[in-house]
Amino acid sequence: MSQTLIAPSVLAADFANLQRDVEMINKSEADWFHIDIMDGVFVPNISFGMPVLRDIVKHATKTIDVHLMIVNPDQYIQTFADLGSNILTVHYEACTHLHRTLQAIKAAGMKAGVALNPHTPVSHLKDVIADIDLVCIMSVNPGFGGQSFIENTYQKVKELKQMITDAGAATKIEIDGGVTNKNAQQLKEAGADVLVAGSYVFRSEDPIATVAGLKELTK
Numbered sequence: 001m002s003q004t005l006i007a008p009s010v011l012a013a014d015f016a017n018l019q020r021d022v023e024m025i026n027k028s029e030a031d032w033f034h035i036d037i038m039d040g041v042f043v044p045n046i047s048f049g050m051p052v053l054r055d056i057v058k059h060a061t062k063t064i065d066v067h068l069m070i071v072n073p074d075q076y077i078q079t080f081a082d083l084g085s086n087i088l089t090v091h092y093e094a095c096t097h098l099h100r101t102l103q104a105i106k107a108a109g110m111k112a113g114v115a116l117n118p119h120t121p122v123s124h125l126k127d128v129i130a131d132i133d134l135v136c137i138m139s140v141n142p143g144f145g146g147q148s149f150i151e152n153t154y155q156k157v158k159e160l161k162q163m164i165t166d167a168g169a170a171t172k173i174e175i176d177g178g179v180t181n182k183n184a185q186q187l188k189e190a191g192a193d194v195l196v197a198g199s200y201v202f203r204s205e206d207p208i209a210t211v212a213g214l215k216e217l218t219k
Contacts (some may be wrong), residue, residue, distance in 0.1 A: 004188045004218035006211055007032035007065055009176070009198030010056060011047055012145045018052070021046040021202065022059045032063040032087075034176070036092045039070040042094055043143035050083060052063050057084035065134075065194075067115060067176065070094065070144050074101055081108035089174075092120055102131045115176070117142060119150030119151050122160040130169045134194070137159060140177030144197045147179030155188045161191030181213055188218045 006028050012037055013021035021083055024032060033043040035053060040046040047069075066085040067074070080088050088110045095101045098114065105112040113134035114125060118141060125135060137156055140147035157173055164171045174194035175187050195213060204210040 005194040011057035012198030012202040018061040087111040156189040
């Protein structure tokens, strides 16, 4: 099995010292930057928008994994491509025409991701799984960092892994929410490929060592 990718969630960074925290991720063993864009409509919180993303991209030296928690994501696909996003993830629950949205993301030169809220079954993706590069399973309710991990996530990951295998797809599974050293290994064993960690990394005494610890656990 390949080593799990670690994607620190910039939402948990210190926004008054954003360049410092971006450079910390660059220096760490982290693989991706996970960037949450929230509109206050799809989720009950507003994070940051295009100017902040543009400035993060300016300093980041790793894959930019953008997670849109917004209504009507289609109208911003090209904008996020232009800003330098490598992966663009939209919510299943926000897309009326998911297949069309996935094709538009790929046409704009990005990898296409789909996020599922905790209550959304993975079976909803069966018909489009071969078109999805990344499925982001929300292991907390989207909108705020620092929440407790939802235990049913392990079962969802196993079901999704089986679906991907059955379809002969190369889709990666990402877990977003409540990831720590207590569940990282179990998530990898269930089939996760990418772990998003926010508060656990940024609120630790030594974020670089914390990332290294997650990498070590998921070898």
